[in-house]
Amino acid sequence: MADNESMNLDCRVDDLLSQMTLDEKVAQLGSVNANKLLGDGTLDRERAEELLSDGIGHLTRIGGEGGLSPEKAAETTNELQMILQESTRLGIPAIPHEECLSGYMGPEGTTFPQAIGLASTWSSDLVREITDTIRGQLEAIGTRHALSPVLDVARDLRWGRVEETFGEDPTLVAALACGYVDGLQDNGDGISATLKHFAGHGVSEGGKNRSSVNIGRRELRETHLFPFEAAVRTANADAVMNAYHDIDGIPCASDEWLLTDVLRGEWGFDGTVVSDYYSVEYLRSEHGVAADRTEAGSAAVEAGIDVELPYTDCYGEHLVNAVEAGDVAEATIDQAVRRVLRAKARSGLLDDALVDPDVATEPFEAEKAIALTTRAARESMTLLKNEDDLLPLVGEDVSSVAVIGPKADDAHELMGDYAYAAHYPEEEVELNATTPLDAIRARSEEFGFGVHHERGCTTTGPKMDEFTSAVDAAEDADIAVAFVGARSAVDFSDLDKDQEDLPSVPTSGEGCDVVDLGLPGVQQKLVELVHDTGTPLVVVVVSGKPHSIEWIAEEVPAILQAWLPGEHGGEGIAAVLFGEHNPGGHLPVSIPRAVGQLPIHYNRKPNTANEAHVYTESDPLYAFGHGLSYTDFDYALSLERDELAPAGTIVADVTVRNTGRRAGHDVVQLYVSAENPDQARPVQELVGFERVSVDAGESKCVSFEVDASQLAYYDRDFNLAVEEGPYEFRVGHSASDIVTTASFTVNKTKEVPSTGRTYFTETRVTDLE
Numbered sequence: 001m002a003d004n005e006s007m008n009l010d011c012r013v014d015d016l017l018s019q020m021t022l023d024e025k026v027a028q029l030g031s032v033n034a035n036k037l038l039g040d041g042t043l044d045r046e047r048a049e050e051l052l053s054d055g056i057g058h059l060t061r062i063g064g065e066g067g068l069s070p071e072k073a074a075e076t077t078n079e080l081q082m083i084l085q086e087s088t089r090l091g092i093p094a095i096p097h098e099e100c101l102s103g104y105m106g107p108e109g110t111t112f113p114q115a116i117g118l119a120s121t122w123s124s125d126l127v128r129e130i131t132d133t134i135r136g137q138l139e140a141i142g143t144r145h146a147l148s149p150v151l152d153v154a155r156d157l158r159w160g161r162v163e164e165t166f167g168e169d170p171t172l173v174a175a176l177a178c179g180y181v182d183g184l185q186d187n188g189d190g191i192s193a194t195l196k197h198f199a200g201h202g203v204s205e206g207g208k209n210r211s212s213v214n215i216g217r218r219e220l221r222e223t224h225l226f227p228f229e230a231a232v233r234t235a236n237a238d239a240v241m242n243a244y245h246d247i248d249g250i251p252c253a254s255d256e257w258l259l260t261d262v263l264r265g266e267w268g269f270d271g272t273v274v275s276d277y278y279s280v281e282y283l284r285s286e287h288g289v290a291a292d293r294t295e296a297g298s299a300a301v302e303a304g305i306d307v308e309l310p311y312t313d314c315y316g317e318h319l320v321n322a323v324e325a326g327d328v329a330e331a332t333i334d335q336a337v338r339r340v341l342r343a344k345a346r347s348g349l350l351d352d353a354l355v356d357p358d359v360a361t362e363p364f365e366a367e368k369a370i371a372l373t374t375r376a377a378r379e380s381m382t383l384l385k386n387e388d389d390l391l392p393l394v395g396e397d398v399s400s401v402a403v404i405g406p407k408a409d410d411a412h413e414l415m416g417d418y419a420y421a422a423h424y425p426e427e428e429v430e431l432n433a434t435t436p437l438d439a440i441r442a443r444s445e446e447f448g449f450g451v452h453h454e455r456g457c458t459t460t461g462p463k464m465d466e467f468t469s470a471v472d473a474a475e476d477a478d479i480a481v482a483f484v485g486a487r488s489a490v491d492f493s494d495l496d497k498d499q500e501d502l503p504s505v506p507t508s509g510e511g512c513d514v515v516d517l518g519l520p521g522v523q524q525k526l527v528e529l530v531h532d533t534g535t536p537l538v539v540v541v542v543s544g545k546p547h548s549i550e551w552i553a554e555e556v557p558a559i560l561q562a563w564l565p566g567e568h569g570g571e572g573i574a575a576v577l578f579g580e581h582n583p584g585g586h587l588p589v590s591i592p593r594a595v596g597q598l599p600i601h602y603n604r605k606p607n608t609a610n611e612a613h614v615y616t617e618s619d620p621l622y623a624f625g626h627g628l629s630y631t632d633f634d635y636a637l638s639l640e641r642d643e644l645a646p647a648g649t650i651v652a653d654v655t656v657r658n659t660g661r662r663a664g665h666d667v668v669q670l671y672v673s674a675e676n677p678d679q680a681r682p683v684q685e686l687v688g689f690e691r692v693s694v695d696a697g698e699s700k701c702v703s704f705e706v707d708a709s710q711l712a713y714y715d716r717d718f719n720l721a722v723e724e725g726p727y728e729f730r731v732g733h734s735a736s737d738i739v740t741t742a743s744f745t746v747n748k749t750k751e752v753p754s755t756g757r758t759y760f761t762e763t764r765v766t767d768l769e
Contacts, residue, residue, distance in 0.1 A: 012350070013341040017334060019090060024054045025330075025337045026319045028092070029301065030312030033060035041068060043076050048083055055088050057340050058274070059096040060310040063141045064106035064420065067427065070141050073106065074360035077142035081353040093353035095192075095344060097145035097274075097309075100184075101164055101418035102566065103373075104137045107429070108361075110369040110567070114416030114488070114544055115150060117380035117563035119166040119588035120627070122667045123691045124179030126376060131183025133372055135190045136363040142355045144347045145192040147241065147274075149180040151227040152197055154589055155601055158207025160512035163416055163488060163544025163564060165202060167588025168601040168624060171686045174227035175760055181235040192238035192347065195231050197276060198252060198263070200224040201243040207598075208513045210244040210286070218714050220247070229267055230759040238271040238343065242305060244279050244286075251287045253279045259304030266754070272343050274307045275300065280314045294318040298328050306336040370432075370568065377565035377572025379665070382585030383628040387557035390536055392579025392630060393479060400450040401440060402477035404470045404530055406459045406504075406523065407485045407542040409437040413459075414569040416544055417488045417509030425489055433567040436483055436540065439574035447578075452477060456530075458503035459487045460521040467529055474533045481577065482530055484523040485543030488512075488564055508544035517548040517595040524551070531555055540573060546591040553621055561587070579630065584665025584691065586627035586734070590620040602735035603682035625669050625686075625734035631660025631696065635668070637731045637740040644708055646722040646750035652704045652729050652742065655768065658694040667691050668702045670761070671730040671738070672711060677723060681713065684730060688761030699768040707758035708746060720757070724749040 017025070032051050037043060037059075059080055063073030077096050085091040099105040103112045112118070112130050121127075138146060153173055154165040166173040181193040200220060204211040215224070231237045240263060243252040252258060253275060263269045283289050283296040290296035297314035308315040322328040344350055363369070383391070393401070407413045411433035415422040421429040437453055444451045456470035457463065474480040489506035499505050506512045507520045518524060528551070531537050538558040541547060542565070552559060560583070565572050575581040592600045593616060599608070602624035612618040636655040644650045654668050670688040674681050688704040708722050715721045726745050732738035 009342065009345045013338055013345055016090065016092065016341055017338055020337070022320055022323060022330065022333070024090065025333050026316055027054035028057045028337045028340045029307055029319070029333070030056060030315045031058035031060050031307060031309050032056055032312065033310045034062050034066035036311060037062070037080070038066045038076070041066065041072070043079055045083070048080060049087055052080070052083055052088065055084060055090060055092050056094045057307045058145070058309060059094045061098055062096055063143070064098050064104070067107060069107055070360040070364050071357050073141040074355050074357035078354050078357065081142070085353065092341070093344065093349045095145050095347070095349065096143050097147055098138055098143045099148065099418055100134050100138060100146045101148045101150065102416045103134055103419065105418050105420050105423055107420065108364045109137055109420060110364070110373055111415055111419045111421070112373045113376050113380045113566045113569065114163050114564035115166055116163045116544060116588065117565055118376065119172065119176055120382050120563060120585035121376070121379045121691065122172070122586055122689055123379065124175050126379060127176050127179035128183040130372060130376060131180050132186070133369050135184050135186065138191055140355065140360045140363045143191060144349060145194065145239065146184055147194045147196065149177050149193065149195070150197070151177045151195050151231065152202040153224055153227065154202045155599055156203055156207040157517060157546055157589065157592065157598060158514050158595065159202060159204065160209060160509050160514070161201070162589070163508055164418065168590065169588070169603065169686050170223050170226040172588055172689070174230040177227055177231050178235040181231055181237050185236070185238060188346070192271070192343065194239040194241050194274060195228050195237050196241035197243035198228055198240050199243060199258065200247055201245065204245055209511055213245050213247045217718065221714055225262070232263070232267045232269045234759055240269065240271065240273050241276050242273065242279055244276055244282060246287060251283055251289060253283055253305060254289065254299040254303045256303040264304065272306045272339050273304050275305050275309050277310045280305065280308050294322055298322045301336055302328065302332055306339050373566050374568040374571050377569045378575050378581045380563055380565060380585050381572055381576045381581070381583045382561040382587055383576070383583040384559040384561050384622055384626065385553060385557070386628055390558040391538065391577060393577050394579050398449050398478050400452065400477045401444070402473040402480040402535070403437050403440055403451055403453045403483070404456050404474060404480060405483035405526065406455055406457060407483035408455070409435045409453060411435055411567065413485070413487060413542060414565055414567065415488065416564045417490050422489045422509065431567060434570040436570040436573045439570040440481070443574055443578055456526045457522050459485070459523070460505040460507065461503035462501060462522060464522055464525065467526060470526060471529050471533060474530045474535045477535055479538065480530050480533070480535045481538045481540060482527050483540045483542055484519050484527060485541050485547070486520055486545060488544045515595065517546065517592060519547055519549065527552060527556070538577065546589055548592050548594050548621065550593045550621055561585070582630045582662060582664040584627065584629060584667070586625050586667045587622060588624070590624045591622040593617065593621045603685050605680045606683050607680070609683050619736060623734040623736035625667070625732070626737070627667065629664045629666065631658055631662050631664040633657065633666045633694070633733070634659050635731050635739045637729065637742050639729070639742050639744055642744045644744055644746050646708050646746055646748050647756065649705050649707050650744060652706065654702045654704065654731050655699055656692060656694055656702060657699040658696050661696050663693065663695045665691055665693050669732055669734070670704050671732065671735065673728045673730060674711070674723070675726040675728060677725065679716065684735065688763060690763045690765060692765055701766045701768055703764045703766070705762040709752045709757045710761065711746065712752045712757070720752045722746060722750050722752060
């Protein structure tokens with residue numbers, strides 16, 4: 001934003017603020033959700049005028065929570081904005097927000113692969129293209145603010161929300177999150193993205209959602225704050241959402257050091273901080289650090305939370321009372337209101353808050369969106385094992401296929417927890433979806449093979465009465481494909497012992513935390529019995545979390561990790577199974593042999609990485625970055641020089657040669673390791689990556705320009721510094737499959753100034769003759 005434009009905007013905001021009463025000010029820090037405004041899908045105008053009489057900060061999920069069609073969502077949002085403009089004293093519109101983790105979470109929204117699947121593409125460009133498409137759908141219904149992306153770093157795989165993340169590595173998470181923000185915000189011409197959950201949500205005690213986090217200062221900074229810092233400073237994210245938990249006893253919702261000192265003071269963030277739903281009230285009811293709602297609201301606004309979501313509960317009259325009692329300074333309220341008004345001005349709401357309902361459905365009917373979610377599903381597919389080249393399924397030897405398992409023919413089972421169908425499982429949702437069975441049957445007609453489908457069992461139930469028919473189908477087939485995994489949803493229900501008898505309990509997603517990473521229910525037994533038939537078996541894991549499938553990895557010849565591939569995920573799976581697409585996905589998390597190995601992430605410190613449990617290796621079952629192809633790639637690494645100044649850059653050139661007989665995608669991974677550092681450091685860290693497409697027999701050069709500041713860490717005095725000494729670049733097919741290395745030396749130790757940090761490696765791809 002130009003300086004003159006910014007000054008004019010600030011003057012406009014200050015003018016509005018100067019006219020406000022205290023009640024009108026705190027109203028801008030509140031919100032109201034669809035359930036309080038709608039009845040049977042229709043706006044209750046009298047109720048709306050009452051709730052909006054002093055204005056409001058945010059409108060919460062009018063389309064998604066309201067269950068409205070795109071056209072109706074646009075019409076209702078317009079009506080609410082008109083009430084605000086015409087029936088309130090100052091006429092200030094609200095900021096409508098929606099959820100969009102895997103696509104707009106409302107009726108008719110396109111559902112893309114869940115975040116963990118997108119992370120398997122290792123492609124920021126693809127993520128950016130997807131969120132550009134999501135932005136079009138959100139803008140059409142009047143949305144100006146999106147509660148995504150998730151920047152949590154997944155280090156405890158028991159946590160149900162692993163599926164919402166971009167994996168275990170802070171650099172990969174940061175890069176993909178920045179792509180996500182870029183697509184939504186469109187250089188300031190789009191809608192606001194929200195970085196969440198700030199911070200450290202992926203390492204809660206016991207892997208339980210919202211539980212306490214207890215980690216050291218360096219780990220917090222270098223691992224869990226890094227993606228947020230990178231997205232604030234390089235992608236200019238407009239909003240941040242606090243996390244639910246406490247860190248070392250201080251709830252994030254009342255942590256002034258985190259929300260103000262670090263976020264605004266150190267990083268220069270000038271956007272809005274919104275509360276995670278109900279997190280302000282949780283200061284009272286869950287953390288017990290506030291005696292009542294007034295104390296909770298006061299603590300949150302003073303810490304730096306500008307807007308309470310999903311509805312005004314602890315702000316509103318409670319903040320008015322706190323100011324009038326002298327417990328909260330009105331200047332604190334003014335600062336938060338100024339940021340909310342600035343967000344409204346930046347988004348253009350103060351000039352034009354309305355949309356055209358007549359064209360609201362157009363982005364939802366676009367063939368481009370369907371083609372994109374299908375392509376994203378294909379590119380997320382990660383081939384874990386392919387013994388004796390069982391895949392792809394081609395040739396005259398396949399005349400019949402047995403399709404088995406509970407994940408084969410249920411469109412809901414392809415969705416992540418923040419897809420509309422999964423988030424509201426009780427709703428009747430019409431899905432334009434393709435299941436794996438659908439896609440395989442379509443190909444059976446084209447290639448002339450028979451398909452026999454048997455479910456075999458449910459995802460979590462104990463019943464095995466369908467085993468016999470599944471085994472019979474496998475015995476009569478040339479190939480068996482078993483679709484197994486976990487159901488994803490948001491589960492806020494109380495623990496019920498009777499759940500173990502239910503056929504489909506969510507064991508992945510928000511509130512679905514587990515103590516066992518094996519396949520739920522009796523799915524493992526089903527796979528074993530199908531394997532015992534002797535029919536060649538392919539296992540496809542359709543799940544939002546990694547499962548400890550050591551027996552399957554040892555005994556089954558081919559395994560495909562499909563994650564939660566979205567509404568056309570069946571097409572993506574079948575395209576890989578039948579060789580129409582050469583798989584190029586690579587794991588964004590390490591898959592453990594057993595839950596007891598955790599933590600298992602690749603960049604542990606040496607003593608943690610190397611020490612083993614009795615009877616169990618310390619290495620994961622499948623390493624971070626692992627992913628096979630139907631072709632082979634060779635690497636050669638060279639450095640432009642072997643010495644690096646502490647404020648300089650160094651270029652690592654990686655020649656990638658496709659030595660197979662078909663084109664394919666590869667993810668070139670560049671790791672760095674410090675030799676003999678002055679403190680215990682990770683065994684290696686991802687410093688750069690690039691997804692490249694290489695034709696059979698051809699080569700490409702991927703040039704990585706690494707800035708010295710990317711090697712920095714917090715020294716003994718807690719200054720960010722680049723340390724003098726020897727280092728090693730490593731290039732591999734995964735974190736555990738290093739192919740080639742090259743050594744270099746940093747010639748001097750130097751602190752990194754706040755203006756001199758580089759967050760991402762610059763890459764350049766060139767064709768080689």
